Amino acid sequence: MIGQEHIFANGAELAETLAKDVAERLERGLSERGTASIAVSGGSTPKLFFNELSKHKLDWKNISVTLVDERFVAPESDRSNHKLVADYLLQNAATYAYFVPLFQFFATPDDAATLATVKTEAICDPFDVVVLGMGTDGHTASFFPGGDNLEEALDLDEERAVLPMAAETAGEERLTFNLSALHDARFLVLHIEGAAKKETLDKAKSDLDEEDMPVRAVLNRAESPVHIYWAP
Numbered sequence: 183m184i185g186q187e188h189i190f191a192n193g194a195e196l197a198e199t200l201a202k203d204v205a206e207r208l209e210r211g212l213s214e215r216g217t218a219s220i221a222v223s224g225g226s227t228p229k230l231f232f233n234e235l236s237k238h239k240l241d242w243k244n245i246s247v248t249l250v251d252e253r254f255v256a257p258e259s260d261r262s263n264h265k266l267v268a269d270y271l272l273q274n275a276a277t278y279a280y281f282v283p284l285f286q287f288f289a290t291p292d293d294a295a296t297l298a299t300v301k302t303e304a305i306c307d308p309f310d311v312v313v314l315g316m317g318t319d320g321h322t323a324s325f326f327p328g329g330d331n332l333e334e335a336l337d338l339d340e341e342r343a344v345l346p347m348a349a350e351t352a353g354e355e356r357l358t359f360n361l362s363a364l365h366d367a368r369f370l371v372l373h374i375e376g377a378a379k380k381e382t383l384d385k386a387k388s389d390l391d392e393e394d395m396p397v398r399a400v401l402n403r404a405e406s407p408v409h410i411y412w413a414p
């Protein structure tokens with residue numbers, strides 16, 4: 183179900199408000215349970231948001247940060263979402279956050295996904311905050327159209343929280359949280375920017391075929407409302 187749709191004049195305003203809203207949710211988790219957790223997306227869109235969030239003075243040492251998806255590349259790679267988070271989010275006050283990577287040094291993404299499932303077990307049931315992105319092909323997390331594990335990744339009964347994913351359009355092999363681990367976040371956000379992604383979202387809203395546009399699985403079947411943050 184789609185929740186509130188927030189529209190901003192530009193990416194800087196979006197980043198500031200989204201960071202404030204996310205910080206409030208993390209603060210709530212900390213005061214209610216003593217710990218909080220957030221899963222964020224990679225790609226180019228979240229940099230400003232990460233920078234804003236990193237400046238919030240939270241009890242970061244009790245906040246776990248992970249990724250909704252990752253490329254199966256070493257953390258030093260420029261293609262690594264881990265590197266993006268290290269460079270833009272785990273800075274300033276957020277230096278003290280506890281980062282749980284999805285990438286693991288194993289020979290195969292399948293083995294890495296199994297270990298990542300174990301390592302994230304304590305923080306994803308449910309996440310306090312999940313911030314999803316979206317590609318203009320309608321993928322979100324690493325739920326790619328044509329992905330070899332797409333059916334499992336969108337299955338709400340799938341037991342492994344993290345799955346491997348390969349798709350022609352994805353470049354490297356991937357690791358992704360499955361829908362069942364993301365859909366019930368206490369605060370579930372879809373953060374998108376630009377006219378092309380607005381068009382993609384409008385198209386996603388207009389039909390139900392999840393194989394064609396996997397983001398529809400989140401919009402239509404997530405237990406938590408999906409709050410949309412968009413700027414041109």
Ligand SMILES: O=C1O[C@H](COP(=O)(O)O)[C@@H](O)[C@H](O)[C@H]1O
Nearest residue numbers: 223224225226227251315316317
């Ligand atoms: O491959 C990915 O792409 C999407 C969107 O990225 P963007 O560069 O268009 O912002 C992202 O949400 C996902 O985490 C990432 O792995």
